[in-house]
Amino acid sequence: MAAVQKDFKKSVVYQIYIKSFCDSNGDGIGDLPGITSKLDYLARLGVDYLWITPFFPSPQRDNGYDVSDYCAIDPVYGTMRDFDTLVAAAHERGIGIMLDMVLCHTSTEHEWFQRACAGDERYRRFYILRDGRGSMRADDPGEPPTNWQCAFGGSAWEWEPRLGKWYLHMHDPSQPDLDWTNPEVRAACADVVRFWRDRGVDGFRFDVVSLLSKPEVIEDVPGDGSACRSLVADGPHVHEYLQELVREAGIDGMVTVGEMASSTLEHCIRYSRPESNELSMTFNFHHLKVDYAGGNKWALTEPDIASLRDIFRTWQERMQEGGGWNALFWDNHDQPRAITRFGGRELVGERGGSWEHVGKMLAIMSFSMQGTPYIFQGDELGMTNAGYASIADFDDVESKNNYRILLEGGATEEEALHVVNERSRDNGRTPMQWTAGEHAGFTTGTPWLAVPDNHVRVNAQGEEGVPGSMLEFYRALVRLRHELPVLAEGRVRFLDAGVAAPQVIAFERTLGGVRTVTVCSFDDAPCCVRGLELAGMQCMVGNYDEAPAPAEDGSLELRPFEAAIFLR
């Protein structure tokens, strides 16, 4: 069984986007030896597990989420020996390794798909194949079978002449979805997970796992076809399939997290409550859509804090009631940086500005809610959006597709670039900022994606050991989370901060006689909160140099983007 088995409720997970973390050989791409070389940094930060994004052989159409061989290592990232070295070195430091399993789809270059194309009946049954609409002959594609849209823009169906069929791809056309109704597919996927378990990993993250079980009848959805995602999410057999996977792969008791695209709260409870034997916890994304105008990621609007509060209240309180467990995060490799999104745009001088306050405020929030906090690489430094000058600087397929769609919709190049700069997944994929030096110390070669200019100010070396730096702040929060049981296990209840503070989110945690209150202001102006019963409480952490102090009547004046945790 896993070498590192910590209580996931008391753990902190650190996400590594391998391509951008640390390059050991100067080819401009992060790799496994690069991660090993930074284990002491991660151990000092105090994290318990590392989730490493896919490093399996892949044509890299979707940066490794298009896997062509699940049980090998892409030479660009290293060798199996490098992998074993990393696992052993992490274990020596008490850090567990979680791998990213992309089992909803393969790459079109995977042997299974290639065999299907070559006419092997067994492998044709691995994928979801349909005839075209209005097709008259076997070699006539006709129109796509349904109006479904894939996640990156465009139809979710691709015609493959060698198959004589359309295949379903919920993501890029190079990512055909697997047919999980086929027991042979389920067995093959369980073999993959068991392979890595036996190789010594400690846990898993399952990619878009809410989309495994497709509806029994595949037909048009209302509107432009993008609603197919919620139709596919939490499909009829998804819980059975997960239970079977856990059982067959023998990973019961290991830490697992599922990426729940478009999933509902009821289902997230079922995925993550212990008696289901499915997953330890779930990621959901509802809180990261509060700045989508009309639900459209590519239409900008300011974040709606009232709905952010409602989403957190609902998910926090109801997951707890149902016995489920949340994975807490603001950033990952699919998101623009939250620090920029929520107002931390102003980076002034050595300290201060909204950049510092927003970064620390977001950290305070995720480290004191119910669930397991995830740090995405660079969060702990306060890394921001990239701010690229040209579309040529971008790499991500989703960003490029949507840039084109924006232009087709009548946007000017400048407008489209602005939107993509705000929303691109590449914002979370820029190289890790280790130093103020060339390419931020990420590589001695040319980085695969350009390093943001602000690395001269925002970098690990410059923050290491500096009191009050973002890095030291994160370190303190990790320690607090380990040392204070109420933050890991206390009961959560959201509080009403009063009419004068509509941009504030406040909640309490209670365990035994201990109570904490977390207050986070998303307001760029001062405000005053009331009714939080703060009288007699001490500020334990705050994001300003001097702690905020409740007045006699229990009210509290907050500075712009101020946040604090109070304890009694």
Ligand code: GLC
């Ligand atoms: C997940 C991954 C994302 C990828 C997609 C398809 O959402 O996090 O990066 O593009 O799945 O595998």
Ligand code: CA
């Ligand atoms: Ca490299």
